[in-house]
Amino acid sequence: MVSSGEASIEYGSGGRYPRFFSKMDGKTVAVLSDLNTHPLALPLEAELGRRGVRVKEVLFDDSDLLPREGECAFALEQSRGCDYVLAVGSGTLNDMAKSVATRLGIPSGVMATAASMDGYLSKGAALMRNGFKVTDPVNAPSDVLLDPDIIRRAPRDMTAAGFGDIVGKYTCLADWQLAHLLRNEEIHEGAYERMLQARDTCMDAYPGLVEGKGEAVDRLMRALLAAGQAMAMCGNSRPASGSEHHMSHFLEMDFARRGERIPMHGFKVGVGTLVSLEIYRYIRSHDLDLPYKAGIDGIAAGLPEAEQVRAWLKGMGCPVRFSEMGVRKETMEEMLEKAYTVRDRYTVLTLAHEFGLTAQMKPLLMERYW
Numbered sequence: 001m002v003s004s005g006e007a008s009i010e011y012g013s014g015g016r017y018p019r020f021f022s023k024m025d026g027k028t029v030a031v032l033s034d035l036n037t038h039p040l041a042l043p044l045e046a047e048l049g050r051r052g053v054r055v056k057e058v059l060f061d062d063s064d065l066l067p068r069e070g071e072c073a074f075a076l077e078q079s080r081g082c083d084y085v086l087a088v089g090s091g092t093l094n095d096m097a098k099s100v101a102t103r104l105g106i107p108s109g110v111m112a113t114a115a116s117m118d119g120y121l122s123k124g125a126a127l128m129r130n131g132f133k134v135t136d137p138v139n140a141p142s143d144v145l146l147d148p149d150i151i152r153r154a155p156r157d158m159t160a161a162g163f164g165d166i167v168g169k170y171t172c173l174a175d176w177q178l179a180h181l182l183r184n185e186e187i188h189e190g191a192y193e194r195m196l197q198a199r200d201t202c203m204d205a206y207p208g209l210v211e212g213k214g215e216a217v218d219r220l221m222r223a224l225l226a227a228g229q230a231m232a233m234c235g236n237s238r239p240a241s242g243s244e245h246h247m248s249h250f251l252e253m254d255f256a257r258r259g260e261r262i263p264m265h266g267f268k269v270g271v272g273t274l275v276s277l278e279i280y281r282y283i284r285s286h287d288l289d290l291p292y293k294a295g296i297d298g299i300a301a302g303l304p305e306a307e308q309v310r311a312w313l314k315g316m317g318c319p320v321r322f323s324e325m326g327v328r329k330e331t332m333e334e335m336l337e338k339a340y341t342v343r344d345r346y347t348v349l350t351l352a353h354e355f356g357l358t359a360q361m362k363p364l365l366m367e368r369y370w
């Protein structure tokens with residue numbers, strides 16, 4: 001991989017991004033969009049064309065695009081001979097652009113259309129293969145183009161999901177501290193601080209976010225991008241992904257196995273966050289025989305109450321129970337037992353498993369979050 005993870009982020013409006021355009025001078029650019037994002041791609045394509053940039057339009061005739069083999073092969077074929085792949089979209093289209101560009105050995109970029117998840121800058125592409133969800137290592141995009149008006153006007157569900165992803169940074173950063181305390185895992189201070197500040201700046205804007213105010217949605221978008229920057233700083237996804245993400249990944253694999261539509265990433269992360277907060281609180285409020293108990297209590301004391309986070313999620317229109325997303329009861333039970341195995345990473349779920357807390361807490365967690 002050649003990516004430095006330092007994407008250039010450019011704000012523009014009405015399809016105008018001067019810095020990006022000068023970079024594309026004399027190049028041929030494949031522009032990936034689907035039926036939802038094509039209207040947003042058109043002004044950009046026109047502006048590129050006006051500047052003499054050759055545009056290869058790659059349009060998916062789909063409004064519910066899945067990154068399966070056929071779709072990826074189509075994007076790859078269409079992008080051959082191009083110098084650059086630009087996605088106009090969010091998660092799926094960006095992941096496809098990153099994957100295609102990596103395979104062709106050319107750079108990619110994205111004109112983001114929603115503050116819906118924190119994977120814009122990630123070096124992973126979530127794709128479907130043989131009906132299963134896989135995460136391919138890819139180069140991070142070189143450019144992110146942002147039009148605050150477009151992000152603000154994205155479907156409400158997408159902004160809500162992005163918020164769920166940011167709420168997950170409470171438990172993911174707590175899990176990092178926990179791993180430092182119990183496993184001596186190094187904390188990259190710069191990456192930790194970057195994520196923490198971005199999360200808090202976004203949370204300060206919560207009232208505006210509920211009202212869908214432009215400035216607040218912009219802060220959410222910046223926090224989502226900060227997750228990618230923090231990951232690039234420390235070289236792995238620790239600053240942005242802990243137990244709450246492991247639960248989300250576990251459920252995604254289960255949905256994919258069943259061939260069912262996978263609920264939005266941030267929605268699963270949001271409810272996963274509630275489960276993790278509940279485990280931290282349980283530890284803190286019980287006299288348990290755990291190593292470094294006082295230290296763990298200290299980490300737990302720095303977290304918001306689960307009720308508070310549930311109210312925040314509800315206020316944004318996010319689900320607060322897994323059953324609201326179509327998760328089966330037995331799947332959630334299995335998730336509580338096994339989600340810690342999804343990644344080789346120490347989290348509060350690993351701790352709960354090691355000390356038998358999962359079994360103790362299962363009835364309570366099922367009652368409150370299924």
Ligand SMILES: [Zn+2]
Pocket residue numbers: 117118119165240245265269
């Ligand atoms: Zn995420």
